[in-house]
Amino acid sequence: MLRIAIQAKGRLNEQSIGLLSEAGIGVAESKRKLISRADGFPMKVLYLRDDDIPQAVAMGVADLGIVGLNEVAEKNFPVERTMDLGFGSCRISLAVDRTADYNGLDYFRGKRVATSYPNILARFFAEKGIDAEIHTIKGSVEIAPAVGMSDAIFDIVSSGDTLISNGLVEVEKVFYSKAVLIANPKLDEQKRRETAQLTFRFNSILESRGMKYVLMNLPQEKLDEAITILPGMRSPTVLPLAQEGWCSIHAVICESQLWERIERLKALGAEGILVLTLENMIR
Structure with a gap:
């Protein structure tokens, strides 16, 4: 069972708990607690001061830690920087x-x-x-x-x-x-497998942020032009509609590109456009 150290209070506490929650891992509040059992993953959570987390991970008191890169650089303990977490900048x-x-x-x-x-x-x-x-x-x-x-x-x-x-x-x-996930460099094989499972969940969450799932109807004759506009995991999903000469296109678009691409697709004749929030994206 993994032991992960997070900040007991402060700027990274809520965001760390929020990321764990998005990954399907329930964590109890840290009030007057030093350690608690997580739900949804074989893990215990240690609540520590942020400047103690790198040392705790290096010593093996915790297997993993969520902490600011500034504390890792300041303390300079021998830990592995496993992944960046996209918050706490x-x-x-x-x-x-x-x-x-x-x-x-x-x-x-x-x-x-x-x-x-x-x-x-x-x-x-x-x-x-x-x-x-x-x-x-x-x-x-x-x-x-x-x-x-x-x-x-x-x-x-x-x-x-x-x-x-x-x-x-x-x-x-x-x-x-920024916030990073650090690991003890001497984790055994079992804990490395569990760490890989955890980072898989985290990566799926982070990759979905800033992305939108878009569905639309389009004249079949405009399909080739639309495909050059739309990105996709490999390519856009195209489905035939009951109405002859029309198809439905499904794609994932970066939020920063969303409106520019929609305007170009509307100019091709796209209609019935739906834009949905993307919760997780698993590659």
């Missing part, structure tokens, strides 16, 4: 006081920079040849310049609203992060 950036005369990375030479990600920042400064003081802070990093603890910060940025409210401005985007 953010970046870690350098920010300075909005009144500062910022003129490039040389600004940070000899400056004090507060961060919860000292290892990522140290590697970045080393690559750029910047000699700065890195101060590790747990908690509200963005207040450090205001109370005189630092000249700048290196912290997670999503919308940027927190920086603005603290009189800071983002000046260098250093590291881009």
Whole structure:
């Protein structure tokens, strides 16, 4: 039975539980729980702090973990990055006081920079040849310049609203992060099979996002032109209608291309067009 670690609370908790739910795996709420049994898959769920998840997976306390790539890079424990999960996107950036005369990375030479990600920042400064003081802070990093603890910060940025409210401005985007599934590199054969089953479910969900299932009726004489417009898993599905000279076409279209392609198909004479949400797509 697999043991998967997820964030006990915070920005990735709800999205992790939501992904598991879409995969047919029921998970109990994490309130006052450290571990619970999942429904719909042979799995136990561990609720941990996000910065503890890479270590737990590396030690074998958990077989798998859902965690931000930033924590994997910061802790640098020996884990396998199994797949990207399509949510939790953010970046870690350098920010300075909005009144500062910022003129490039040389600004940070000899400056004090507060961060919860000292290892990522140290590697970045080393690559750029910047000699700065890195101060590790747990908690509200963005207040450090205001109370005189630092000249700048290196912290997670999503919308940027927190920086603005603290009189800071983002000046260098250093590291881009997203939620990833990580695995212990020493999983036995049985657990690797179970992991493959789990990632199969996850991939089916992720591949269906942003896709629409489209059905329409079309004059048979326009079929060849329509097929050049429509994508498909291999090719569009074509079915004859009871009315002679007409057919029905079924296809999966990326949402970003949907309306442009529908307009082209209508110009060919397509009618009775139905657009349906695609829940899962299994290749």
